Amino acid sequence: MIETxxxxxxxxAAIEHIAHHGGAGKSLRALxxxxxxxxxxxxxxxxxxxxxxxxxxxxxxxxxxxxLAGLDPARAGREFWRRLTDESLRANEKLFFQLYxxxxxxxxxxxxxxxxxxxxxLAPVEALLASLGVPEADRAAHARLGLAVTRGLLLDLVxxxxxxxxxxxxxxxxxxxxxx
Numbered sequence: 001m002i003e004t005x006x007x008x009x010x011x012x013a014a015i016e017h018i019a020h021h022g023g024a025g026k027s028l029r030a031l032x033x034x035x036x037x038x039x040x041x042x043x044x045x046x047x048x049x050x051x052x053x054x055x056x057x058x059x060x061x062x063x064x065x066x067x068l069a070g071l072d073p074a075r076a077g078r079e080f081w082r083r084l085t086d087e088s089l090r091a092n093e094k095l096f097f098q099l100y101x102x103x104x105x106x107x108x109x110x111x112x113x114x115x116x117x118x119x120x121x122l123a124p125v126e127a128l129l130a131s132l133g134v135p136e137a138d139r140a141a142h143a144r145l146g147l148a149v150t151r152g153l154l155l156d157l158v159x160x161x162x163x164x165x166x167x168x169x170x171x172x173x174x175x176x177x178x179x180x
Contacts, residue, residue, distance in 0.1 A: 006041075006045065007045040007046075010035060010037060010041070010042065010045055010046075011055055011056065011059055013035045013036070014031070014035060014052060014055075014056050015056050015059060015060060015092070017031075017034055017035060018053075018056055018091050018092060018095060019088055019089070019091050019092055020091070021034070021091070022091045022094070022095075023053065023056075023091075023095070024053060024094070024095050024098050024099075027049070028042055028043070028048070028049040028052070031049065031052065047109060048108075048109040049109070050099075050102070050107060050108065050109025050110045051109045053095060053099060053110075054099060054103075054109065054110055054112055054113045056092070056095065057092070057095055057096050057099050057113060058113065060089075060092045060096070061096070061117075061120070061121075062120075064083075064084070065120065065121065065124050067080070067083060068080055068124055068125075068128065069124055069127075073128055073131040073132055074132075076128055077174045077177070078171075078174060081150070081167075081170050081174075084150065084154060085154070085157060085163065085166070085167070090157075090158060093154055093157075093158050094158050097154075097155055097158060099113045100113065100114075100117070103117075118144075118147065121143070121147050122140065122143045122144065122147070125142075125143035125146055125147060126139040126140065126143045129142055129143060142177070146173075146177070149170070149173050150170075153166045153169055153170055153173075154166075156169075
């Protein structure tokens with residue numbers, strides 16, 4: 001039996017809680033109470049509320065990259081978009097964009113969020129593009145473009161809630177990208 005560390009258990013609980021209830025607007029003590037622990041334990045494992053939220057967002061991102069790797073390349077674009085726009089991820093996506101802005105502004109405890117926030121996605125997306133036959137010389141630019149379009153449309157979705165419009169825009173992007 002694989003044992004899970006106390007930190008990993010708290011992180012899983014925080015991811016689940018934030019997915020259903022949000023959390024960026026709560027105090028560390030309130031989050032701790034919601035998670036059935038103390039604020040001291042959260043500080044011990046994550047350093048601060050911002051450290052906890054950053055760990056949540058980074059783990060959700062890592063799980064999304066793992067999910068992307070497991071998709072059939074021929075259908076990955078649409079399947080991954082459906083996954084990302086599922087309502088169950090909305091609170092975590094809002095947290096992602098909140099932390100992105102805070103990290104860019106230098107908010108203590110959040111700046112580590114920027115480590116790999118773009119770069120960690122490029123290799124998996126480039127690997128997917130390679131499997132689709134995209135020439136090596138074009139993969140890096142296409143990977144960045146795909147990441148930027150996806151994040152831009154997700155920001156649109158969490159801002160406007162207009163699922164129909166963002167789905168139409170993504171469908172247009174995927175059709176334009178299908179030249180390979």
